[in-house]
Amino acid sequence: MTEDTIGLTLGYGIYIKQGYLTRRLLSHELRHVHQYEQAGSHEAFLTRYIGDIIRFGYLDSPYEVDARYHEINI
Ligand SMILES: [Zn+2]
Numbered sequence: 001m002t003e004d005t006i007g008l009t010l011g012y013g014i015y016i017k018q019g020y021l022t023r024r025l026l027s028h029e030l031r032h033v034h035q036y037e038q039a040g041s042h043e044a045f046l047t048r049y050i051g052d053i054i055r056f057g058y059l060d061s062p063y064e065v066d067a068r069y070h071e072i073n074i
Contacts, residue, residue, distance in 0.1 A: 011036055027072040035063050 006020040009032035016025060039045035052061040059065075 009033055009036070011042055024071045024073050027070060028067045031067040031070040032063065035066065 006017040007025050007029045008015045009029045012033060014026070014029045014033070016029070035049075036042065036045045039048065049061070049063050052063060056062070
């Protein structure tokens, strides 16, 4: 998380920087909730998420690609 971070999901907790709430961002973060559920535990999700960020970079990490794919842009 950096000062540029505007959204963060930890399990069922979604944190959005004040003034940045949009349908698109919320749908992105809700997809991360789904990913947490599919991973089975916070530890399983975060281990894979962080490993993928290191391996592929933030934009190309599979969880981020998937979350962007499921964004609602209306
Ligand atoms: Zn994301």
